[in-house]
Amino acid sequence: MEKVAIVGVGLIGGSFGLALRRAGFRGEIIGVSSRDALQEATAVGAIDSSATLAEAASGADLIYLSQTVDRILETLPQLRPHVRRGTLVTDAGSTKAAIVRQAAASIPDIAFVGGHPLAGKEKRGASAAEAGLFADHAYVLTPLQGPDTPYLETFRRYLLSMGARVVELTAEEHDQAVAFTSHLPQLVATTLAATLEGQQNASFRVVHGPGLLDMTRLAMSSADLWAAILATNRTAVLAALDAYAKELASMKAAVSAGDIKQCFTRGESFAAKLRRG
Amino acid sequence: MEKVAIVGVGLIGGSFGLALRRAGFRGEIIGVSSRDALQEATAVGAIDSSATLAEAASGADLIYLSQTVDRILETLPQLRPHVRRGTLVTDAGSTKAAIVRQAAASIPDIAFVGGHPLAGKEKRGASAAEAGLFADHAYVLTPLQGPDTPYLETFRRYLLSMGARVVELTAEEHDQAVAFTSHLPQLVATTLAATLEGQQNASFRVVHGPGLLDMTRLAMSSADLWAAILATNRTAVLAALDAYAKELASMKAAVSAGDIKQCFTRGESFAAKLRRG
Numbered sequence: 232m233e234k235v236a237i238v239g240v241g242l243i244g245g246s247f248g249l250a251l252r253r254a255g256f257r258g259e260i261i262g263v264s265s266r267d268a269l270q271e272a273t274a275v276g277a278i279d280s281s282a283t284l285a286e287a288a289s290g291a292d293l294i295y296l297s298q299t300v301d302r303i304l305e306t307l308p309q310l311r312p313h314v315r316r317g318t319l320v321t322d323a324g325s326t327k328a329a330i331v332r333q334a335a336a337s338i339p340d341i342a343f344v345g346g347h348p349l350a351g352k353e354k355r356g357a358s359a360a361e362a363g364l365f366a367d368h369a370y371v372l373t374p375l376q377g378p379d380t381p382y383l384e385t386f387r388r389y390l391l392s393m394g395a396r397v398v399e400l401t402a403e404e405h406d407q408a409v410a411f412t413s414h415l416p417q418l419v420a421t422t423l424a425a426t427l428e429g430q431q432n433a434s435f436r437v438v439h440g441p442g443l444l445d446m447t448r449l450a451m452s453s454a455d456l457w458a459a460i461l462a463t464n465r466t467a468v469l470a471a472l473d474a475y476a477k478e479l480a481s482m483k484a485a486v487s488a489g490d491i492k493q494c495f496t497r498g499e500s501f502a503a504k505l506r507r508g
Numbered sequence: 509m510e511k512v513a514i515v516g517v518g519l520i521g522g523s524f525g526l527a528l529r530r531a532g533f534r535g536e537i538i539g540v541s542s543r544d545a546l547q548e549a550t551a552v553g554a555i556d557s558s559a560t561l562a563e564a565a566s567g568a569d570l571i572y573l574s575q576t577v578d579r580i581l582e583t584l585p586q587l588r589p590h591v592r593r594g595t596l597v598t599d600a601g602s603t604k605a606a607i608v609r610q611a612a613a614s615i616p617d618i619a620f621v622g623g624h625p626l627a628g629k630e631k632r633g634a635s636a637a638e639a640g641l642f643a644d645h646a647y648v649l650t651p652l653q654g655p656d657t658p659y660l661e662t663f664r665r666y667l668l669s670m671g672a673r674v675v676e677l678t679a680e681e682h683d684q685a686v687a688f689t690s691h692l693p694q695l696v697a698t699t700l701a702a703t704l705e706g707q708q709n710a711s712f713r714v715v716h717g718p719g720l721l722d723m724t725r726l727a728m729s730s731a732d733l734w735a736a737i738l739a740t741n742r743t744a745v746l747a748a749l750d751a752y753a754k755e756l757a758s759m760k761a762a763v764s765a766g767d768i769k770q771c772f773t774r775g776e777s778f779a780a781k782l783r784r785g
Contacts, residue, residue: 349717369714398714405715411704412716416723418759419700424775424782426748426755427688436782437646437675438682439689440626443782445722446693450779454772461763471703472760478703479756482695483749489739495731498701502727505701505713505720 232385233258236287237295238306240264240272243323243348244297245360248277253362254392261287272357288313292382296322301459303330307337314341319382321346325409327373327402329463335376342380345373345402347409348395353451366394373402410467415475417457418468420449509662510535513564514572515583517541517549520600520625521574522637525554530639531669538564549634565590569659573599578736580607584614591618596659598623602686604650604679606740612653619657622650622679624686625672630728643671650679687744692752694734695745697726 235251237244240262248260262269262278269281288294288310296303303324314320320343324330327345334343350368352359370390375383390397400408424447427435461468478494485491512528514521517539525537539546539555546558565571565587573580580601591597597620601607604622611620627645629636647667652660667674677685701724704712738745755771762768 349715351717368718369716371715396714398711400711400715404711408709408711408715411707411709412712412720415703416700416717416720418763419696420719420723421772421775422752422755422759423693423696424778425759425771426692426752428774428778429751429755430688432685432688434675434677434681434685435689435778436785437673438626438648438677438685439646439782440628440693441645442697442726443689443693445725446697447775447779447782448722449719450772450775451783452772452776454769454776457772458766458768461768462766465763465766468763469760472756472763474706475699475703476753476756476760478699478706479749479753482699482702483746483753486695486738486742486745486749489735489742491735491738492731494702495698495727495729495734497705498698498724498727499729499731501701501705501712502724505716505724506728508713 232292232382234261234291235259235293235295236261236263236291237278237297238263238284238287239296239298239302240268240278240357241297242351242355242357242359244295245272245275245277245357246362246364247295247297247323248272249275249360249362250365250393251389252276254389256389261291263287268357275357275360277357277360284309285313289315291318293386294318294320296320296324299456299459300324300326300330300463304333307333311338314338316340316378317380318342319344319380319386321386323348325413325460326463327371327405331373331376331402339377341377342383343376344383347371347405353448363394365390368395369398370395371398371400371405373400373405406464407467410464410471414461414464414468415471417449417452418472419475420447423447424450509569509659511538511568512536512570512572513538513540513568514555514574515540515561515564516573516575516579517545517555517634518574519628519632519634519636521572522549522552522554522634523639523641524572524574524600525549526552526637526639527642527670528666531666533666538568540564545634552634552637554634554637561586562590566592568595570663571595571597573597573601576733576736577601577603577607577740581610584610588615591615593617593655594657595619596621596657596663598663600625602690602737603740604682608650608653608679616654618654619660620653621660624648624682630725640671642667645672646675647672648675648677648682650677650682683741684744687741687748691738691741691745692748694726694729695749696752697724700724701727
């Protein structure tokens, strides 16, 4: 593997470039992005050079699409005239089924593996990129589509060198899981913050415990980013919201009855397991 | 103010002792608690000596009840035969209306001010106590009941010296606010964790973003502690749950319609205000 093209060099793309370098990659890392993003990524050393999508796609052994979900869906068909046989295309989008379907339709003769690094932080952009961003976090890979390629094993080995916990799931298994573990928590945080906004009580900003900051941090996330994520996982997200609404009704009944023990015990059981990993 | 009795020397009581000392208090700090708690509190320097409730109450200028809500409700009537005129009694319980009513009924001739430091951390016990625990956090005080006493001004001055942001609210205003800013976030976190527990999907423990840890941290809280808090603020908490359930229904409709912008904007508005303080 000698040339890697990173399409979209924000936090994830920039971190992938830095992590690849730290993991020992000695080839060329080419960025495809807006001018500002390319400048940031070059400044932090995440990419060596920049190119148009067409140029980068035609020369790369690995094409890493680290844009938002909606942009990845747009980029895949644009790759078709340029990407050469033998190249591995992968992505880092937050949902997988729509992207995997788009790849099958757009670049059927090209090796494609969907990916999702379950990592991130509040800051965006390559200036916040870190070589260690993927370490100790899950990195989901979906099954290979299209022809076999030795670059798949190379890519996997690099992910492991970065400290990522590589997990193989089908696109549907992935989307089902993140509906509960990522999309539901986001909606719960935003709903909580919107509920408090609706009360228009100025004392809320002062009279609160440290927990409220934890519980509303995700509510600072970008609505545009989330619109694209939710649009590509609507059925699973609505099912997760239904399961949550049912649990909320049980909680309300438990509070009414003064008997919260069972609800709290079930919640604590999951929270404790999550912390054991 | 020469003698202070701290009843219940856990995280809050222990921190109050340490903070009082750091704020320049030179009198005696007497602890009333279980043997283990007294040992911990003595080891960290939060108290000078220990006594029974009767002994401590009869000698103290300030009695600081830093037990759980249910224990504070039990302690107040026990003070009556021992506490002397001129003493200021205060508490650090998580709800205020029930405690303020109990104080009015149990010690009507004694100065009483309800209090609630909106501070805390995950660890419990005096061994986790910190002199700076109250700094930069709200400390709610309810209106004085019973006779006037110069110790109220002394107590307030010490709280300000500790860096606490003293906020005066009626017990009802306080309980209304914390129903939304503390009790609702707790129930939301526990409900989220219980929902995920209900799915019995082992991949959830691995395939999740960093946000899930934030969103389930409160679910590790003690059910017993929360049973007492919720039992003394049930009406306000049920109203908060209703407001939240309504917002959740709007969110579900927004996700279905693919139009989440408004919900996210309202959530972000509150989250941003909260961070500005």
